[in-house]
Amino acid sequence: KGEILRCGFGNEFASEDPRCPGSLPEGQNNPQVCPYGLYAEQLSGSAFTCPRSTNKRSWLYRILPSVRHKPFTPMSCGDLTENWNEVEPDPNQLRWKPFIIPKSSEKKVDFISGLHTVCGAGDSKSRNGIAIHMYTCNTSMTDKCFQNADGDFLIVPQQGEILITTEFGKMMVEPNEICVIQQGMRFSVDVFGETRGYILEVFGAHFELPDLGPIGANGMANPRDFQTPVAWYEDRTVATGYTVVNKYQGKLFSCQQDFSPFNVVAWHGNYTPYKYNLENFMVINCVAFDHADPSIFTVLTAKSTRPGVAIADFVIFPPRWGVADHTFRPPYYHRNCMSEFMGLIKGHYEAKEGFQPGGASLHSIMTPHGPDVDCFEKNSTAVLKPERVAEGTMAFMFESSFSMAVTKWGLDTCHRLDKSYYKCWEALKNHFNPNWKPSSK
Numbered sequence: 001k002g003e004i005l006r007c008g009f010g011n012e013f014a015s016e017d018p019r020c021p022g023s024l025p026e027g028q029n030n031p032q033v034c035p036y037g038l039y040a041e042q043l044s045g046s047a048f049t050c051p052r053s054t055n056k057r058s059w060l061y062r063i064l065p066s067v068r069h070k071p072f073t074p075m076s077c078g079d080l081t082e083n084w085n086e087v088e089p090d091p092n093q094l095r096w097k098p099f100i101i102p103k104s105s106e107k108k109v110d111f112i113s114g115l116h117t118v119c120g121a122g123d124s125k126s127r128n129g130i131a132i133h134m135y136t137c138n139t140s141m142t143d144k145c146f147q148n149a150d151g152d153f154l155i156v157p158q159q160g161e162i163l164i165t166t167e168f169g170k171m172m173v174e175p176n177e178i179c180v181i182q183q184g185m186r187f188s189v190d191v192f193g194e195t196r197g198y199i200l201e202v203f204g205a206h207f208e209l210p211d212l213g214p215i216g217a218n219g220m221a222n223p224r225d226f227q228t229p230v231a232w233y234e235d236r237t238v239a240t241g242y243t244v245v246n247k248y249q250g251k252l253f254s255c256q257q258d259f260s261p262f263n264v265v266a267w268h269g270n271y272t273p274y275k276y277n278l279e280n281f282m283v284i285n286c287v288a289f290d291h292a293d294p295s296i297f298t299v300l301t302a303k304s305t306r307p308g309v310a311i312a313d314f315v316i317f318p319p320r321w322g323v324a325d326h327t328f329r330p331p332y333y334h335r336n337c338m339s340e341f342m343g344l345i346k347g348h349y350e351a352k353e354g355f356q357p358g359g360a361s362l363h364s365i366m367t368p369h370g371p372d373v374d375c376f377e378k379n380s381t382a383v384l385k386p387e388r389v390a391e392g393t394m395a396f397m398f399e400s401s402f403s404m405a406v407t408k409w410g411l412d413t414c415h416r417l418d419k420s421y422y423k424c425w426e427a428l429k430n431h432f433n434p435n436w437k438p439s440s441k
Helices: 373-381 408-413 421-425
Strands: 005-007 013-016 039-044 057-062 094-096 115-123 128-137 144-148 152-159 162-166 169-173 177-181 187-191 195-203 226-229 237-248 251-259 264-269 274-277 298-303 310-317 320-322 339-346 360-363 387-389 394-400
Touching: 115 195, 115 339, 115 360, 115 408, 128 310, 128 394, 152 162, 152 339, 162 177, 169 177, 169 226, 195 310, 195 394
Parallel strands: 144 237
Antiparallel strands: 005 226, 013 264, 039 057, 057 264, 094 360, 115 128, 128 195, 144 187, 152 177, 152 195, 162 169, 162 187, 177 274, 226 274, 237 251, 298 310, 310 394, 320 387, 339 360, 339 394
16 A cells, blocks of 8 residues: 555654654754754653553654644534443343444444444543444544544454544554554544444553463564554644544543644654554464463453453454364353453354354353354364364454443444344253263273
8 A cells, every 4th residue: 555654562663754854853852942843742641650661652743732722612422422321231142233334325424423332331530441332434534633532442444444644644444454543642534435343442551462471472463563654744724623523531522723733743752553454463273172262362452450351352363273173163152250342354253153244242241152053063063174264254352351331322222233142042952961971992
């Protein structure tokens, strides 16, 4: 696509638009007069006193500072919410058919107006929680940007590529890629037709690469495969008004200014947006027997204060080899102390019929789940030989230690809940044989 991106996860980057060579100050962050008459502005993603290993900030050198705007005023939140008590809790296994994308001929919907909260828990005010949203849109954002003051967005496109313009530069993100827009970063989304995807939002933590433990120095999502945009600016006056939409304490607010916020000529730091191609994931899998836990497929994690327990993990189920001997190879039957929200970018998920791209499922804390009857019967009698698993497929999971509540939109308004989902397990048979004896060897 001709994109120019920098590689590495959490690196110290420095970038300046080539139209303005020397726009990065030398030897200091905040000179009395910046090159080209720019303003210096720091964007902090962590407390000043965080240890160096977790300290996140970037310095932006911009034509006008972000502070020059009219007051923020409340605006409609649509189906975006942080109200986890709209409806009564539902502990059932839940599955959604593909979420509907509005037709542009019927209604123009951009990324912001196309946000719908499916489920979540916690509180952005106390900086501890999670929310899962769908976006369904058909129109690019025009003279408008979005800023999330509550947390980080991990965006998973499912249908249609999205061009994301940020204060740090531009990123084209296609299905089977993800991107992370961290707290406070302003961005705008251009689309090229009917577009749909998933968003994992976390409050109070940033995404990290998971620790590898005995796996060693290499494997899973390698740091070199994450990409960060390079500086790009526009010096554009918008006489009719440029709208900045701010998500703050779970509500939306907007303000007006007369210039584009994408006026950053140069920047440096380690607090940036980034993207990652899921095809680059180096899969770790069982090569002897049994089914390894899905944590081996973790791409990114947002850690809680409890060791080994995540606010949220982003886990994928990529194409791979299945070679385990005398083993039931699909996912096992499970009850979990974590919540499991699954989505499907493309293809066919191995453990379930009827799980469609653009749809989703939620298996809440301690709610039983596992392979449907066809999957169980087929794989209980299959001849075990090396085979490709999930070829042409990419399913993923947002897993969280929070007990997530489903919104009214998720349970009712969207009209996509598959109320017959439980039936996929109804035909599971009783195979118990009290007279079974071990085979003689």
